[in-house]
Amino acid sequence: MTTARDAAPKRRTIALMNQKGGVGKTTTAVNLAAAIAAQxxxxxxxxxxxxxxxxxxxxxxxxxxxxxxYDLLVDDDVRASDVRRTVAEHLDVIPAEVDLAAAETELASVPDRQRILLRKLAPIAADYEFIFIDCPPSLGLLTVNALSFAREVFVPMQAHFLALQGVSKLLETVGMVCRSVNPSLCVTGIVLCMHEANTTLAKEIVADLDAFFEAARDTDVPWRTCRVLRPAIRRNIKLAEAPSFGKTVLEYEPWCPGALDYRKLAERVIRDFDAMRERREAPAIETVRTARPIVTDDVPAT
Ligand SMILES: Nc1ncnc2c1ncn2[C@@H]1O[C@H](COP(=O)(O)OP(=O)(O)OP(=O)(O)O)[C@@H](O)[C@H]1O
Ligand SMILES: [Mg+2]
Known part of the structure; x- marks a missing residue:
């Protein structure tokens, strides 16, 4: 079994997950990925x-x-290298399609169906320093596959009361997946999306979240290393317009507040990765040490 000190992590594999719809998962996955590739x-x-x-x-x-x-998941003969497409310098995408919804039922009787993505992506993982997975707003088999493969979860959310309730439910779910399929998984970041920093409610929720994660530091929950990432992503109409042009916000309106926020967040995510590598440290050292062999053997080296 690999220990955290054996080697510096080679990549960050991050699932963008929140079972609540419309919270900014896709916007964050796309623009953060693009901003990191641009670096x-x-x-x-x-x-x-x-x-x-x-x-x-x-x-x-x-x-x-x-x-x-979809083909990658259901067809043994399809390899990840057949599916990925380069969309910008340093940025590849593995696209989805509407048929993917059927994969949940088609794979229902496949042994080890929770780890197909892990197995299929292992051959190409070494080509990347950052892998982002945009999850659907549900906790079905597709999301479980994402969580089996990822080492980290970022939770995009909005700072209001119901979101705070949702996040504790989500954290419980992640805890469950950790115990069953991927003990190496950690929630490492909350991304505040469509943020309105000037409202009292938003300020209170952010303070509550900070305190919640601070209190988790010395525990062994899978979110003990989680932080509310800064900067928060401001509400910015350009972020909502860009998708209909098939462009990231960096291509669509490179100097709008949304582009600036995602660029700064990208710098933070890169900086944390470089610091982890410097310290030769996985996102959550303790978990790596205690991971069950069946999973640590499967997880591509990170
Ligand atoms: N910071 C922002 N400012 C303004 N609009 C935003 C911002 N972030 C996201 N949006 C818009 O909000 C809507 C929901 O965002 P997004 O699609 O990223 O959420 P999601 O969590 O991926 O949704 P789903 O659960 O349906 O997959 C989209 O129309 C998007 O363009
Ligand atoms: Mg989405």
Whole structure:
């Protein structure tokens, strides 16, 4: 079994997850991936949502794809290298399509169906320093596959009361998945989306979240290293307009507040990765040490 001190982590594999719809998962997956790639880091964006919004957002029409992540999951002969497409310098995407919704039922009787993505992506993982997975707004088999493969979860959310309730439910779910399929998984970031920093409610929720995660530091829950990431992403109409042009916000309106926020967040995510590598440290050292062999053997080296 690999220990955290054996080698510096080679990549961050991050699932963007929140079972609540419309919170900014896709917007964050796409624009963060693009902003990191623009810094010269090798990035892969995996669209695991049958809505295929991330694919469309980066200008890939699933109808024109010979293969998508659906084929990757259901067809043994399809390899990840057959499916990925380069959409910008340093940025590849594995697109989704609407048929992906059927994968949940088609795979229902397949042994080890929770780890197909892990097995299929292992051969290409070494090509990237950052892998982002855009999850659907549900906790079905597709999301479980994402969580089996990822080492980290970012939770995009909005700072209001119901979101705070949702986040504790979500954290419980992640805890459950950790125990069953991937003990290496950690929630490492909350991304505040459509943020209105000047409202009293938003300020209170952010303070509550900070305190909640601070209190988790010395525990062994899978969110003990989680932080509310800064900057928060401001509400900005350009972020909502960009997808209909099949462009990331960096291409669509490079100096709008949304582009600036995602660029700064990208710098933070890169900085944390470089610091982790410097310290030769996985996102949650303790978990790596105690991971059960069946999972640590499967997880591509990170
Ligand atoms: N910071 C922002 N400012 C303004 N609009 C935003 C911002 N972030 C996201 N949006 C818009 O809000 C809507 C929902 O965002 P997004 O699609 O990223 O959420 P999601 O969590 O992926 O949704 P789903 O659960 O359906 O997959 C989209 O129309 C998007 O363009
Ligand atoms: Mg989405």
């Amino acid at each position: 010269g880091r090798r990035v892969c964006l995996i669209d695991l949502d049958p809505q295929a919004h991330a694919s469309l957002h980066v200008g890939v029409d699933p109808a024109t794809c010979a293969h998508t992540v």
